[in-house]
Amino acid sequence: MKLETKVGLFFTGTIVLLGVLIFRAEKLEIGGKRNQLERFTYFDQVAGLNVQSAVRIAGVKVGDVRTITLENGKARLVLGLSSKVPIYRDASVSLGSIGILGDKFVDLDPGHSAKGPFPEGVPLPSKAGVSLENLMETLADVGKNVKGVTQALNESIGGEQGRQKLDEIVDNIRVLTAEFRSMSQENHGAINHTMANVEALSADLRDRLPKLAQQFEAVGKNLNAILDENRPELKGVVGDVRKLAQSFQGTAENLKVLTDRVNKGDGTIGKLLNDETTIKKINEAVDNVNNMLGGFNKMDFRLDMNAAQWTKRGDSRVGLGLDIVPRPDYWYSLGFASTPDGKINQSTHTITQLDPVTGQPVSAPQTIQTITTDQAFTVSAQFAKRLGPAVFSAGIVENKGGGGVELRTLDDRLRLGFLAYDFTKSDEKPNPRYRFTTSYQFWKGAYIQAGVQDIANKDLRTAFFGAGLRWKDDDLKKLVGLAGAAK
Numbered sequence: 001m002k003l004e005t006k007v008g009l010f011f012t013g014t015i016v017l018l019g020v021l022i023f024r025a026e027k028l029e030i031g032g033k034r035n036q037l038e039r040f041t042y043f044d045q046v047a048g049l050n051v052q053s054a055v056r057i058a059g060v061k062v063g064d065v066r067t068i069t070l071e072n073g074k075a076r077l078v079l080g081l082s083s084k085v086p087i088y089r090d091a092s093v094s095l096g097s098i099g100i101l102g103d104k105f106v107d108l109d110p111g112h113s114a115k116g117p118f119p120e121g122v123p124l125p126s127k128a129g130v131s132l133e134n135l136m137e138t139l140a141d142v143g144k145n146v147k148g149v150t151q152a153l154n155e156s157i158g159g160e161q162g163r164q165k166l167d168e169i170v171d172n173i174r175v176l177t178a179e180f181r182s183m184s185q186e187n188h189g190a191i192n193h194t195m196a197n198v199e200a201l202s203a204d205l206r207d208r209l210p211k212l213a214q215q216f217e218a219v220g221k222n223l224n225a226i227l228d229e230n231r232p233e234l235k236g237v238v239g240d241v242r243k244l245a246q247s248f249q250g251t252a253e254n255l256k257v258l259t260d261r262v263n264k265g266d267g268t269i270g271k272l273l274n275d276e277t278t279i280k281k282i283n284e285a286v287d288n289v290n291n292m293l294g295g296f297n298k299m300d301f302r303l304d305m306n307a308a309q310w311t312k313r314g315d316s317r318v319g320l321g322l323d324i325v326p327r328p329d330y331w332y333s334l335g336f337a338s339t340p341d342g343k344i345n346q347s348t349h350t351i352t353q354l355d356p357v358t359g360q361p362v363s364a365p366q367t368i369q370t371i372t373t374d375q376a377f378t379v380s381a382q383f384a385k386r387l388g389p390a391v392f393s394a395g396i397v398e399n400k401g402g403g404g405v406e407l408r409t410l411d412d413r414l415r416l417g418f419l420a421y422d423f424t425k426s427d428e429k430p431n432p433r434y435r436f437t438t439s440y441q442f443w444k445g446a447y448i449q450a451g452v453q454d455i456a457n458k459d460l461r462t463a464f465f466g467a468g469l470r471w472k473d474d475d476l477k478k479l480v481g482l483a484g485a486a487k
Contacts, residue, residue, distance in 0.1 A: 036063060036080040036081060036082060036083060037080075037081050037082075037083050038066065038078055038079065038080055038081070039078075039079045039081060039087065039118075039124055040076060040077060040078045040079065040123055040124070041076075041077050041079065041093050041123050041124040041125075041126050042071070042074045042075065042076055042077070042123055042126060043074065043075045043077065043095065043126050044074060044075075044128070045075065046068060046075040046077065046095065046104075048097070048104040049065065049068065049077075049095065049104045049105075049106070050065070050068075050104075051065055051066070051067065051068055052064050052065060053065045053103065053104060053105055053106065054103075054105040054106070055079050055080075055081060055105065055106045055108055056096075056105050056106070056107060056108065057085065057107075057108050057109075057110060062081055062082050062085045062108065063079055063080045063081035063082055063085070063108075064079075064080055065077055065078070065079060065080075065106060066078040066079065066080045077106070079093075079106060079108075079124075081108075085108075085110065086110060086113070086117070087110055087111065087117065087118040087124075088110060088111030088112055088113055088115045088116065088117060088118055089111060089115040089116050089117065089118055089119070090111035090112055090115045091108070091109055091110050091111035091118050091124060091125070092108075092109045092111075092124065092125045092126065092127055093106055093107065093108050093109070093124050093125070093126050093127070094106075094107045094109075094126065094127040094128070095107065095128075108124075299324065299325060299326050300323075300325040300472055301322065301323070301324060301325070301472065301473050301474075302322070302323040302325060302331075302470065302471070302472055302473075303320070303321070303322055303323075303470070303471055303472075303473050304319075304320070304321035304322075304323070304468060304469070304470045305319070305320050305321075305468060305469050306318075306319050306321075306449065306466060306467065306468025306469070307319070307466050307467065307468065308449060308464045308465060308466030309464060309465060309466055310340055310453065310462050310463075310464045311462055311463045311464065311465075312461070312462030312463070313340045313462050315340035315375065316340070316466075317337060317338065317339040317340060317464070317466075318337065318338050319335060319336065319337035319338075319339070320335070320336050320337070321333060321334065321335040321336075321380075322334045322335075323384075328386070329385065329386045329387075330383070330384060330385045330386065331384050332381075332382075332383055332384070333380070333381070333382045333383075333384055333393065333395075334379075334380065334381055335378075335379070335380035335381075335382075336377070336378075336379055336380075337377070337378050337380070337398065338375060338376070338377050338378075339375070339376060339378055339398065340375055340376075341375075341376045350363050350364070350365055351363070351364060351365075352364075378398035378399045379396065379398075379399060380395070380396055380397050380398055381395050381396045382394060382395030382396065382397065382403075383395055389407055389408050389409055390405060390406070390407055390408075391405070391406040391407075391408060392404075392405050393405075393406070397419060397421035397422075398421060398422070400421045400422035400423075400424075400433075401421065401422075401423070402419065402420055402421020402422065402423075402433075403419075403420065403421075404417060404418055404419035404420060404435075405417070405418055406418075412441075413440060413441040413442075413447075414438075414439075414440050414441075415437075415438065415439045415440075416437075416438050417436070417437045417438070418434070418435070418436055418437075419434070419435040419436075419437070420432055420433070420434050420435075421433055421435075428459075428460075429454075429457055429460065430457065431456035431457050432456060433453075433454055433456070433457070434454070434455040434456050435451060435452070435453050435454075435455070436451050436452050436455060437449060437450075437451035438450055438451055439468070441470065445469050445470045445471045446467070446468075446469055447467065447468055447469070447470065448465075448466070448467045449465065449466050449467065449468060450463070450464065450465040450466075451463070451464055451465075452464075
């Protein structure tokens with residue numbers, strides 16, 4: 001390569017690099033304002049803000065200041081914003097600075113999308129931001145106030161006379177605090193007791209006074225109305241009251257004679273109240289009723305309503321369970337369910353085919369096996385015993401004898417169970433029925449479940465999944481308790 005060519009390439013590269021540095025230093029954009037939108041706003045003062053100062057949202061630069069002009073005594077700013085920045089109807093701008101003495105910038109609050117887009121041709125609302133000038137003005141006002149206070153104090157307590165006044169005030173405060181301290185120590189208990197009584201009395205009065213005032217007002221109105229309407233009849237009423245008092249006096253004498261007879265044991269009521277055997281029997285009956293109702297109060301009733309889809313049989317199982325829980329470590333379970341019961345059916349058909357050797361038609365039997373599902377209503381009744389996280393159960397399972405074990409963890413929210421029942425054998429069901437179930441309670445009493453039914457019978461085996469709801473029913477416990485008490 002010739003020397004002239006090398007020199008030319010060197011100067012060309014130098015010019016290109018110099019141009020890039022100028023663009024970077026002056027923040028110029030190649031392509032103009034093609035990717036920016038212009039908005040304008042007004043400020044009372046923009047001291048320290050320059051053209052090409054940054055426009056920021058949450059500290060991130062999204063544009064710059066295009067022009068700053070004076071219009072009607074206010075600074076008019078044209079802002080170049082990125083077209084990717086949405087501006088909404090409640091947007092606003094204010095002046096900010098990076099640090100105390102840092103560069104100033106325009107702080108843009110884009111607003112909220114629910115308000116809709118900001119209209120074109122309308123200035124952005126501006127707010128007065130916190131600036132160094134405002135801070136200095138505030139500090140100057142504070143300094144003036146402090147200076148005035150110090151001058152007033154100097155005039156009031158300055159000199160020898162002021163010092164003597166201060167000494168007297170300090171001595172008086174010291175004597176007064178000493179007297180208060182001794183008085184409070186001597187009467188500390190009495191003061192606390194008095195304050196407690198005053199607090200209780202004020203609380204009681206606060207609750208009762210409005211009600212008493214209303215009641216007295218209502219009574220006064222009623223008395224005034226009664227007196228105005230029945231003033232001529234009051235004399236007759238007073239006479240009737242006197243006769244009634246005489247009648248009450250005679251009735252009281254009769255009651256005295258009756259109570260004397262009862263106390264002596266005369267008559268049926270007297271014997272009933274004074275016979276210790278009768279009283280003992282009544283007390284025993286009351287104790288039995290209390291024990292029975294107390295036992296029901298300690299007992300829990302848990303309900304379980306669930307449903308599951310059986311994938312292979314194309315049907316669903318719906319169940320309702322009730323746990324009667326005398327104690328946390330054992331309970332009695334009742335269950336009612338409508339469940340699809342799978343059965344294997346076989347049928348033999350004769351088909352005719354051509355013999356490939358002779359070409360003659362040949363008849364041969366063919367056995368076809370199908371599985372049908374019958375929806376059956378079943379009843380379960382089991383006794384369950386809990387040993388730590390394991391729960392063992394036995395009894396009637398869906399109209400058949402059986403039992404199982406269940407592992408509960410995570411405060412009984414996660415349960416893994418295995419159930420075996422219906423140990424009879426048949427052609428369509430050669431092995432007992434085994435069911436594996438898992439459930440997880442994800443919110444309050446709601447849970448999801450999944451598992452496999454008829455694990456040992458290949459033709460009847462099916463997976464299932466579903467959900468359910470468990471809860472305690474206190475109303476049912478009350479009804480059972482009242483039914484037992486009625487008997």
